Amino acid sequence: MTILDRFAAGDRVALAKVISFVEDRRDGYDGVLARIFSGGKSAYRVGLTGPPGAGKSSLVNRLAGLLAGQGLRVGIIAVDPTSPFSGGALLGDRVRMQALYGRPNIFIRSMATRGSSGGLAASTKDVCVVLEGFGFDVILVETVGVGQIELDVASVCDSVVVVFVPESGDSIQAMKSGLMEIADVFCLNKSDRPGADRIKAELESILDVQRQIRSSALRGSPPPWETPIVPTVAIRDKGVTELWEAVSRHRQFRSQGDPAGLRLARTRSDLVLSLTELAHDQLEKTLFDSDHLNRAVEQIVSGQADPYSTARRLFESWRRGQVRN
Numbered sequence: 001m002t003i004l005d006r007f008a009a010g011d012r013v014a015l016a017k018v019i020s021f022v023e024d025r026r027d028g029y030d031g032v033l034a035r036i037f038s039g040g041k042s043a044y045r046v047g048l049t050g051p052p053g054a055g056k057s058s059l060v061n062r063l064a065g066l067l068a069g070q071g072l073r074v075g076i077i078a079v080d081p082t083s084p085f086s087g088g089a090l091l092g093d094r095v096r097m098q099a100l101y102g103r104p105n106i107f108i109r110s111m112a113t114r115g116s117s118g119g120l121a122a123s124t125k126d127v128c129v130v131l132e133g134f135g136f137d138v139i140l141v142e143t144v145g146v147g148q149i150e151l152d153v154a155s156v157c158d159s160v161v162v163v164f165v166p167e168s169g170d171s172i173q174a175m176k177s178g179l180m181e182i183a184d185v186f187c188l189n190k191s192d193r194p195g196a197d198r199i200k201a202e203l204e205s206i207l208d209v210q211r212q213i214r215s216s217a218l219r220g221s222p223p224p225w226e227t228p229i230v231p232t233v234a235i236r237d238k239g240v241t242e243l244w245e246a247v248s249r250h251r252q253f254r255s256q257g258d259p260a261g262l263r264l265a266r267t268r269s270d271l272v273l274s275l276t277e278l279a280h281d282q283l284e285k286t287l288f289d290s291d292h293l294n295r296a297v298e299q300i301v302s303g304q305a306d307p308y309s310t311a312r313r314l315f316e317s318w319r320r321g322q323v324r325n
Contacts, residue, residue: 004035007134012107015134019109022130023123025281033126036133043075043132046247047153048187049143049179050163055189056142058234059163059243061100066240067138068105075131075139076100076108077124107136125156125273154182155269159250161243163187164203166195180206183227185246191231191239203229225253287318 003021006014018036022029046063048056057078064074100106111124124141131139143153154160162183167190188200207227228246232239254262287293296314299305 004032007036010134015107015130016109019127019130022126023111025123029126033129037129043128043136043139044159044251045128045139045141045157047141047143047157047160048163049153049160049182050187051165053167054163054165055234056163059161059187059189059232059240060140060142062234062237062240063140063244064100064106066244068103071105072137073105073135074107075128075134075136076106076142077127077131077139078108078110078142079124079144080110080112107131107134124152125270128156155273158254158266159184159247161185161187161247163189164199165190166193166199180210184225184250185243186227186229187243188229188231189234192233192236196231200229200231225250283318287314292317 001009003014003017007018018032021032048059050056060076060078064076067074100108109127111127128139128141141153141157160182162179162185164186165188186203188196188203190196191200207229211224211226228249230239230243230246232243234240292314296305296310300307300310
């Protein structure tokens with residue numbers, strides 16, 4: 001049997017090998033994805049993002065256990081910083097999620113960001129496709145938590161949970177970072193600590209202002225989704241059921257709107273991401289190490305050219321096929 005035959009038969013070792021093949025972008029990986037892809041079925045993707053130390057891994061642990069207990073098959077993608085030595089994920093799934101390891105209806109994959117600045121590995125979307133093809137019902141995507149903008153998760157997942165803790169500081173910073181815009185559910189984890197009531201009140205105040213602005217702008221349209229704030233204490237399994245109920249309400253809210261439109265939007269986003277990656281790979285192969293680029297850099301440094309018009313000129317030359325290895 002081939003790896004894909006074993007994959008189709010439900011072999012988890014084959015699943016891990018297929019993910020590695022896709023993640024490493026080996027020759028023919030897109031053909032493998034094409035064989036796995038099923039346009040008729042998709043898992044529900046839930047992203048968890050937020051600052052480091054917010055307890056995202058603990059929440060994923062508890063959520064996965066809860067869903068598995070309901071008979072659902074759960075795939076977990078934990079995106080970690082890249083090791084400067086091996087190029088792999090610095091944190092391993094067995095270290096952070098030992099309680100889940102080996103459960104038959106849960107599969108955990110740690111992935112390295114490999115230089116991706118948006119909090120998600122560049123191939124996370126494709127790994128989601130692999131997990132969907134294997135038959136998982138829910139995919140939990142935990143971002144790296146770099147404390148910067150992690151907006152990639154919104155383009156990959158159906159619902160986004162933004163996790164805060166009382167120590168997160170001024171919630172205005174969250175609004176400035178862009179997390180307020182991508183949150184479908186706010187989770188205030190470690191809510192038994194001092195300061196939890198304060199940050200919850202701040203978030204509620206910001207959300208109230210946003211609701212008023214949206215209501216004025218969308219007057220006469222169906223009411224928008226009202227982002228809830230769910231307090232949790234993940235290590236004590238407190239509030240986790242309520243958190244999933246909030247995610248489920250958001251899922252139901254999405255389905256009541258325009259499901260066909262949502263699927264079109266997801267498909268468009270996925271296609272644009274694939275095209276962007278292909279273009280980047282081709283640029284890297286033909287331009288990044290070429291004499292054209294080296295000469296252009298020298299001209300910019302010496303003051304003979306500027307980087308903006310030079311980038312445009314190089315791109316046009318590459319597009320017309322005038323730049324070769």
